[in-house]
Amino acid sequence: GENVEQHPSTLSVQEGDSAVIKCTYSDSASNYFPWYKQELGKGPQLIIDIRSNVGEKKDQRIAVTLNKTAKHFSLHITETQPEDSAVYFCAASTNAGKSTFGDGTTLTVKP
């Protein structure tokens, strides 16, 4: 089955700095890669996603890059703000829609 590895497990940055979270996956059949933000006591919220036919996608301060050959994808958050503090999960999905999640990254943005 699919195996998704996510690094780092914790990340602390100063407000205004950039944050980068990286994930690797094992199943070459995976073709959809969403990123979720989860706040304490709540379900995951989709913040950005990318499909295997695209190398990069950007939405304001958030960007995701995908290297399908190397089977890795990354989340980039620029100009971080305290409200960006949360747990971030990457996931890899196939056409069946079933997602395999990374272990999560706890991001802390210090004001």
Added chain:
Amino acid sequence: GAVVSQHPSWVICKSGTSVKIECRSLDFQATTMFWYRQFPKQSLMLMATSNEGSKATYEQGVEKDKFLINHASLTLSTLTVTSAHPEDSSFYICSARRSGGNTEAFFGQGTRLTVV
């Protein structure tokens, strides 16, 4: 955007009783829904895939007789935790995939189950 609602958001039950959790897609039809379990400070682990009108597909190690899933309509799937025990206490989260859509799945807000 697509909205998925879970009910209840939290529940406390006595050991040995059963608890039902509902997952509804409010503004779209969902042929497929997924149920996940998340223990504190851990990732989401897929429990089962729920398909409208057919039996659910359970992941390895998940007891189908303990975690009953029913997907009776295109907007509702239910997860019933039968004979709950304290070790079943967890955060249960559903997601729904739009019928005929791509692989994007939308998540509910989760249900915190505490078995005492």
